[in-house]
Amino acid sequence: MISANQPVNPGIVSVENSNKLLTTSDGSSTLLNSNTGETYHSMEGAVMESKHVYVSPTFDTFKNREKINILEVGFGTGLNTLITFLESGKSNIAVYYETLEPYPIPESAWSTLNYPCILGGEEQFSGFHKCKYDTFVEYQHFVFVKRCCKIEDFVSDNHFDAVYFDAFSPNVQPEMWTVEIFNKIYQLLNNKGILLTYSAKGIVKKALRNAGFKVVRLNGAGHKHHMLKAIKHEIITDF
Numbered sequence: 449m450i451s452a453n454q455p456v457n458p459g460i461v462s463v464e465n466s467n468k469l470l471t472t473s474d475g476s477s478t479l480l481n482s483n484t485g486e487t488y489h490s491m492e493g494a495v496m497e498s499k500h501v502y503v504s505p506t507f508d509t510f511k512n513r514e515k516i517n518i519l520e521v522g523f524g525t526g527l528n529t530l531i532t533f534l535e536s537g538k539s540n541i542a543v544y545y546e547t548l549e550p551y552p553i554p555e556s557a558w559s560t561l562n563y564p565c566i567l568g569g570e571e572q573f574s575g576f577h578k579c580k581y582d583t584f585v586e587y588q589h590f591v592f593v594k595r596c597c598k599i600e601d602f603v604s605d606n607h608f609d610a611v612y613f614d615a616f617s618p619n620v621q622p623e624m625w626t627v628e629i630f631n632k633i634y635q636l637l638n639n640k641g642i643l644l645t646y647s648a649k650g651i652v653k654k655a656l657r658n659a660g661f662k663v664v665r666l667n668g669a670g671h672k673h674h675m676l677k678a679i680k681h682e683i684i685t686d687f
């Protein structure tokens with residue numbers, strides 16, 4: 449039996465029946481989810497992927513703003529949240545961050561992740577995981593709220609500038625990558641708001657276009673050729 453203190457090749461340790469801790473190529477950890485057989489991040493680098501796919505494009509797109517509203521589909525390990533919090537401090541842009549997670553990772557698993565050791569923000573990282581659902585938490589100019597809710601059931605009066613669409617892949621969770629879900633996200637976005645995702649599969653592009661998005665392919669993280677940035681572009685006509 450593998451224990452949490454006995455890494456085996458290449459850095460795999462068992463932390464929970466359903467999660468295995470792995471080390472990705474940039475030295476940051478991730479988890480392998482045994483229900484889907486997929487890792488929470490690219491094995492080429494969890495931190496690298498989070499910055500490349502979600503955080504950098506968001507802060508680049510809205511660099512002239514004082515505040516960005518972000519919705520994340522799939523809180524998971526909390527890595528996107530932590531990096532966004534840190535970037536908000538560096539760029540001096542306030543962030544409202546709402547995240548959805550119907551299947552939270554237990555503390556025995558998330559507490560083994562090395563993100564705060566690499567990036568800092570230890571207090572906030574555990575705060576994001578431990579805070580109650582539907583309760584607003586504020587760290588400097590970062591406001592955070594977590595919902596124990598599927599995107600399918602999510603209802604909100606808020607409108608968002610960026611959506612981090614970080615579901616498991618279309619191969620294992622095809623029900624997440626549909627025109628119905630993307631229609632819903634389109635309605636949740638402000639005009640010129642963006643949806644970012646690591647998958648650039650044909651069916652994903654098609655569903656996004658059918659939901660009304662303008663779809664742009666960007667260079668993918670690591671060896672991946674592409675990722676997607678989908679833009680809500682409503683033509684508003686004044687009469």
Ligand SMILES: C[S@@+](CC[C@H](N)C(=O)[O-])C[C@H]1O[C@@H](n2cnc3c(N)ncnc32)[C@H](O)[C@@H]1O
Pocket residue numbers: 487488489521522523524525526527528529548549550551552597598599600614615616624
């Ligand atoms: C690829 S992982 C996300 C990684 C995460 N963003 C991170 O930084 O660790 C996909 C996440 O989506 C969550 N998820 C699964 N079904 C969902 C649904 N219907 N709505 C929202 N999130 C869902 C999973 O539980 C999982 O945490």
